[in-house]
Amino acid sequence: MLQVYVTGVGILGPGLDGWKNSRPILAGDSPYAAQECRRPQPGMLAAMERRRASATVRLGLHVAQEAVEQSGLQSDELATVFASSDGDTEIINYLCDALAAPDKTVSPTRFHNSVHNAPAGYWGIAAKSPAPANSLSCYGATFAAGLLEAACQATVEGRPVLLGVYDIAVPEPLRRARPLRTPFGAALVLDRRPSAGSISQLRIEYHTQCNAPESTVAVPQLEELRRENPAARSLPLLAAIARNEPAEVMLDYVAGNCLRVEVSP
Numbered sequence: 232m233l234q235v236y237v238t239g240v241g242i243l244g245p246g247l248d249g250w251k252n253s254r255p256i257l258a259g260d261s262p263y264a265a266q267e268c269r270r271p272q273p274g275m276l277a278a279m280e281r282r283r284a285s286a287t288v289r290l291g292l293h294v295a296q297e298a299v300e301q302s303g304l305q306s307d308e309l310a311t312v313f314a315s316s317d318g319d320t321e322i323i324n325y326l327c328d329a330l331a332a333p334d335k336t337v338s339p340t341r342f343h344n345s346v347h348n349a350p351a352g353y354w355g356i357a358a359k360s361p362a363p364a365n366s367l368s369c370y371g372a373t374f375a376a377g378l379l380e381a382a383c384q385a386t387v388e389g390r391p392v393l394l395g396v397y398d399i400a401v402p403e404p405l406r407r408a409r410p411l412r413t414p415f416g417a418a419l420v421l422d423r424r425p426s427a428g429s430i431s432q433l434r435i436e437y438h439t440q441c442n443a444p445e446s447t448v449a450v451p452q453l454e455e456l457r458r459e460n461p462a463a464r465s466l467p468l469l470a471a472i473a474r475n476e477p478a479e480v481m482l483d484y485v486a487g488n489c490l491r492v493e494v495s496p
Contacts, residue, residue, distance in 0.1 A: 232436050233382040236429040237472060238391070239302030239420035241294035244268055244456065244463065245413055249297060256450075257466070257473035263450045268414050275306070275357045283340055284353060286399045287319040290416040291350035292357070295395040298418035302391070303428050306358035309393040309420065310384055312365045313351045314377030316398050316461035317409060319344060324405040350395070362390075373398075374417075374464040375482040375490050381421050382435050391422040396462040413456055415463040431472045434493040441489035446480045468492060 240250040246266045247253040255261040271293030276284060284292075291313055299306050317323075322345045329337045343349070348366035355364055363384075369376035374396050381394035397416035401409045425432070446467035448454050457463045464482065471478035471494040482490040 232434055233379075233386050234432065234434050235382045235385050235421040235423060236425045237419055237431045237433060238304070238422055238426060238428050239298035239300070239418075240430065240469065240472065241297030241301070241395075241418035242416070242469060243271055243290065243294050243297075244415035244417075246452075250301065253469075254473045257448075257470040259449065259474070263452060265452050271416070273357075276353065280353070280357070283344075285319050285341070285344040285349070286321050286414070287315065287397065288344065288350045288353050290399060290414060291315070291395050291397040292354055294397065294416040294418040295354060295393055298395075298420050299393060302420040304391055304420065306354075307360040308362065309360070309391050310363045310388065311351055311354060311360075311393045311395070312367065312377050312381040312384065313348070313354070314367050314369075314373045314380075314394070314396045314462075315347070315350075316368055316370050316373040317401070317411070318347045318368065319349065319399075320401040320405055320409065320411075321399060324402045327405070350397070369485065371461050371464070372482075372484050373461045375484045378419075378435065378468075378482070378492075379437065379484075379490060381419070382433070385421045385423050389423055391420055394419045394421060396465055398460050398462040411460055413460055415456060415460045417462060417465045417469060431475070432495040433468075434495070436491045437484075437488065438491055439488050441481070441484075441487060441491075443481050443489065443491075445483045445489070468494070
């Protein structure tokens with residue numbers, strides 16, 4: 232079993248604009264009002280870099296920056312795990328269009344954003360961080376994979392770890408193969424040791440051939456988002472943290488396996 236403490240949370244999605252505003256909604260204390268997800272603007276990027284950055288990079292860094300600021304830690308001291316189920320589908324779609332055109336001209340700026348670790352690279356440069364950075368993908372189980380990786384790092388290395396998960400809306404015509412219409416991003420700062428700023432404790436167990444159903448969220452619109460966007464599979468855990476009471480969250484992993492997460496205030 233892995234035991235870690237959450238010291239910072241970031242979130243951005245439709246009707247969920249930052250942890251301060253989203254916490255009462257996820258806790259069930261305030262009604263949810265579906266609104267278009269606002270354009271992420273990570274302040275840690277200089278203006279020129281924000282213009283160069285793709286939508287995926289901006290979303291990943293936006294939620295990551297919020298979580299780190301809430302934790303009170305310095306961004307350059309955190310190891311990072313950036314996770315996305317599909318990578319930058321906006322750039323992938325653009326590259327496919329460009330390569331199908333007669334001249335096959337590709338923008339160098341867009342091409343350098345096409346790699347899966349682009350958000351981690353932008354973060355490392357903006358934060359001036361020499362800390363380890365991992366980038367991963369696990370399709371529908373990306374959040375569970377990212378949480379497991381970040382918790383393992385925090386436990387084994389004994390240092391705080393930033394986990395960021397994010398998936399943007401897939402543009403047409405790529406959306407026909409990957410029907411993802413709504414962007415969502417979330418981030419957690421995890422530490423092996425509790426501190427005055429700890430929000431909750433997570434006890435994470437890996438189970439093989441799990442028969443227990445995965446956890447859901449009560450709000451129908453948010454449950455639809457959870458099912459559609461792999462990054463939003465984090466919503467049941469975020470809701471449990473928001474309620475600030477003991478809870479159990481089941482997260483589907485791969486090949487019938489799962490994570491069981493005990494959440495304590």
